Amino acid sequence: MTELTVETSASATPPEVKPEEETGVSAPEIAVAAEPSASDLVKSTFEVHVTLADQQQDPNSPLYSAKTFEELGLHGDLLKGIYDMGFTKPSKIQERALPLLLKDPPQNMIGQSQSGTGKTAAFVLTMLSRVDFSLNKPQAICLAPSRELARQIMSVVVAMGKFTPVQTEYAIRDNLPKDAKNITAHIVVGTPGTMTDLIRRRVIDTSSIKVFVLDEADNMLDQDGLGDQTLRVKNMLPRKPDMQIVLFSATFPDNVRAFANKIAPNANKIELKRNELSVESIRQFYMDCKSEEHKYDVLVSLYQLLTIGQSIIFCQHRSTADRISQRMTAEGHKVASLHGAKDATERDAIIDRFREGREKVLITTNVIARGIDIQQVNMVVNYDLPLLNERGERGARVSKDDQRPDIETYIHRIGRTGRFGRKGISINFVHDKRTWDQMQQIEAATGRHITRVETNDLDAMEEQLKKAMK
Numbered sequence: 001m002t003e004l005t006v007e008t009s010a011s012a013t014p015p016e017v018k019p020e021e022e023t024g025v026s027a028p029e030i031a032v033a034a035e036p037s038a039s040d041l042v043k044s045t046f047e048v049h050v051t052l053a054d055q056q057q058d059p060n061s062p063l064y065s066a067k068t069f070e071e072l073g074l075h076g077d078l079l080k081g082i083y084d085m086g087f088t089k090p091s092k093i094q095e096r097a098l099p100l101l102l103k104d105p106p107q108n109m110i111g112q113s114q115s116g117t118g119k120t121a122a123f124v125l126t127m128l129s130r131v132d133f134s135l136n137k138p139q140a141i142c143l144a145p146s147r148e149l150a151r152q153i154m155s156v157v158v159a160m161g162k163f164t165p166v167q168t169e170y171a172i173r174d175n176l177p178k179d180a181k182n183i184t185a186h187i188v189v190g191t192p193g194t195m196t197d198l199i200r201r202r203v204i205d206t207s208s209i210k211v212f213v214l215d216e217a218d219n220m221l222d223q224d225g226l227g228d229q230t231l232r233v234k235n236m237l238p239r240k241p242d243m244q245i246v247l248f249s250a251t252f253p254d255n256v257r258a259f260a261n262k263i264a265p266n267a268n269k270i271e272l273k274r275n276e277l278s279v280e281s282i283r284q285f286y287m288d289c290k291s292e293e294h295k296y297d298v299l300v301s302l303y304q305l306l307t308i309g310q311s312i313i314f315c316q317h318r319s320t321a322d323r324i325s326q327r328m329t330a331e332g333h334k335v336a337s338l339h340g341a342k343d344a345t346e347r348d349a350i351i352d353r354f355r356e357g358r359e360k361v362l363i364t365t366n367v368i369a370r371g372i373d374i375q376q377v378n379m380v381v382n383y384d385l386p387l388l389n390e391r392g393e394r395g396a397r398v399s400k401d402d403q404r405p406d407i408e409t410y411i412h413r414i415g416r417t418g419r420f421g422r423k424g425i426s427i428n429f430v431h432d433k434r435t436w437d438q439m440q441q442i443e444a445a446t447g448r449h450i451t452r453v454e455t456n457d458l459d460a461m462e463e464q465l466k467k468a469m470k
């Protein structure tokens, strides 16, 4: 391996790995308490349960925990990429997941960790370290639920693989010419519909694929949403024993977990406790609005606060996102709006401008509720709470009478702030008994308190929220 001289500012005191008392799960399992580290931005404490596929092995063994990137046996070019990105030591999830992901023979992984804790680097490193760069064929496929997230994942592949000869290609809509032939890139990142299309048309030859990654896996396997297409991709991959299937998300609701176990059999598992699904560094608030119309006035009164850092406003429908962004723009406020009805080029331009900080306020739908990592976002507003329809489906139209909040989407939405230990605030707008009840259900399910913010006294409101942002 190439020798590296690495400057690190970290004086990491590795947290102790503590054996867990009886957990009630048949396979070996431990709890790892993540302790605050002065040199690290990850200050939250949370527990993960590690369950090894091989029940003869001890998950408590140092073999399954890496306090440094060096001890993972990565190629020097990859280590260089990691340090070039400014990472000095593995985050909690990386510490636990990477030894399992990189082990030979390859094993499947179902990994859960809170939003903004570094799951992407874990699966990107897995793909990069398994690819044979001398073979010009696709060897790793990664699927994500939106083009925005696929593009972001690709930027991590490119940054981390900067010192390697890795070649990459997108499988996202309107990216390749219609007559594109035979992709020779090593790693292909995309959305399930376009990936299916490219494999079917034999533009992607899957015979050498050895790593299959699903980011936001619960969403990708959601049988009412992307599940069918994801399954189609999976079924077109070669059936070989060393195929590594890697599923990651911050949420794995019970109904998806069973399906995940089928898709990734005999997987090593890292799981979060049910009431530790969202990070502590996100302070959650709500505002009592008098009516649907009053929600707009309250949003406008927040404008100064929204632009202190950057903020994302989530609406249930594209039409609402368009309506409020047009109205705010007409009234002289600078806001951008992004949703799935816009064309690909426009979507790319909008998210890129927001990423560069050229737009401060982004009004959007669930399309970017998951995965998007923009560290300057310190505020998320749920203009509408995320809802499921009466059949428990997300993404489909929800009528006024539907009652159930979409807890998973809520957790992902607020996770757009408070990235990697940074502070962030989220504000829910409630305006009647129905939305109040929905918020109560969210509070109960996530186990995190949601504090009321004064809407009548603007100065008091600003003071309260500014304090929480510091």
Ligand SMILES: Nc1ncnc2c1ncn2[C@@H]1O[C@H](COP(=O)(O)OP(=O)(O)OP(=O)(O)O)[C@@H](O)[C@H]1O
Pocket: 086, 087, 088, 089, 090, 091, 094, 113, 114, 115, 116, 117, 118, 119, 120, 121, 249, 250, 370, 371, 372, 373, 375, 415, 419, 420
């Ligand atoms: N070891 C590390 N050291 C420093 N920063 C890191 C490290 N690992 C990841 N990060 C940074 O942490 C941020 C969040 O990481 P990432 O986007 O992978 O989170 P995630 O767990 O996938 O979140 P989500 O569930 O929202 O998708 C990124 O900006 C990433 O660059």
